[in-house]
Amino acid sequence: TQLLEQSPQFLSIQEGENLTVYCNSSSVFSSLQWYRQEPGEGPVLLVTVVTGGEVKKLKRLTFQFGDARKDSSLHITAAQPGDTGLYLCAGAGSNDYKLSFGAGTTVTVRA
Amino acid sequence: DAGVTQSPTHLIKTRGQQVTLRCSPISGHKSVSWYQQVLGQGPQFIFQYYEKEERGRGNFPDRFSARQFPNYSSELNVNALLLGDSALYLCASRMGRVNTGELFFGEGSRLTVL
Numbered sequence: 001t002q003l004l005e006q007s008p009q010f011l012s013i014q015e016g017e018n019l020t021v022y023c024n025s026s027s028v029f030s031s032l033q034w035y036r037q038e039p040g041e042g043p044v045l046l047v048t049v050v051t052g053g054e055v056k057k058l059k060r061l062t063f064q065f066g067d068a069r070k071d072s073s074l075h076i077t078a079a080q081p082g083d084t085g086l087y088l089c090a091g092a093g094s095n096d097y098k099l100s101f102g103a104g105t106t107v108t109v110r111a
Numbered sequence: 112d113a114g115v116t117q118s119p120t121h122l123i124k125t126r127g128q129q130v131t132l133r134c135s136p137i138s139g140h141k142s143v144s145w146y147q148q149v150l151g152q153g154p155q156f157i158f159q160y161y162e163k164e165e166r167g168r169g170n171f172p173d174r175f176s177a178r179q180f181p182n183y184s185s186e187l188n189v190n191a192l193l194l195g196d197s198a199l200y201l202c203a204s205r206m207g208r209v210n211t212g213e214l215f216f217g218e219g220s221r222l223t224v225l
Contacts, residue, residue: 042216097142099214
């Protein structure tokens with residue numbers, strides 16, 4: 001079972017639309033990371049959030065860490081076909097050596 | 112600079128066989144972790160090795176074993192393969208042992224067990 005629950009599981013939108021992916025847990029994490037994985041490749045880190053309530057922006061991507069450090073969201077503005085991929089959230093403890101991943105959200109942006 | 116490299120990229124085995132997967136971390140990285148990603152799921156932690164010692168183990172049976180060599184490369188071994196072992200096996204490296212700094216993943220070894 002996944003410690004982190006991601007929703008929705010699948011998301012298909014038209015180019016130019018906005019989307020939000022959610023990552024929820026009953027556990028508190030010291031940090032939470034978002035990765036994007038394309039077919040045939042390993043996950044690539046997009047961002048790390050460490051402070052409750054933190055908001056980080058990476059071009060058209062906005063990441064938020066919940067105040068209680070149990071949940072996070074990823075918002076993409078004006079999605080492009082290049083945003084297509086599997087988006088994974090992963091939580092980590094402060095002195096932990098492993099990441100606990102969610103099952104991922106498959107995003108498809110149609111041209 | 113080379114990223115994390117894994118070999119082989121794809122392989123097919125039959126039930127009961129044994130498999131060895133290899134990983135070379137980014138130069139200077141002393142920590143290597145292994146994750147299993149079953150289709151439709153996120154990666155699940157298997158092992159972490161740091162400075163050639165096992166530092167963490169996930170919830171996997173003893174059929175799974177690994178080691179790290181003096182040059183920090185690593186091997187993952189799986190014995191008595193089951194159909195359920197079919198997955199993408201990801202190797203990841205970082206500088207330190209704990210979750211500080213970025214974790215870099217390789218492209219994975221896709222194992223199919225028939």
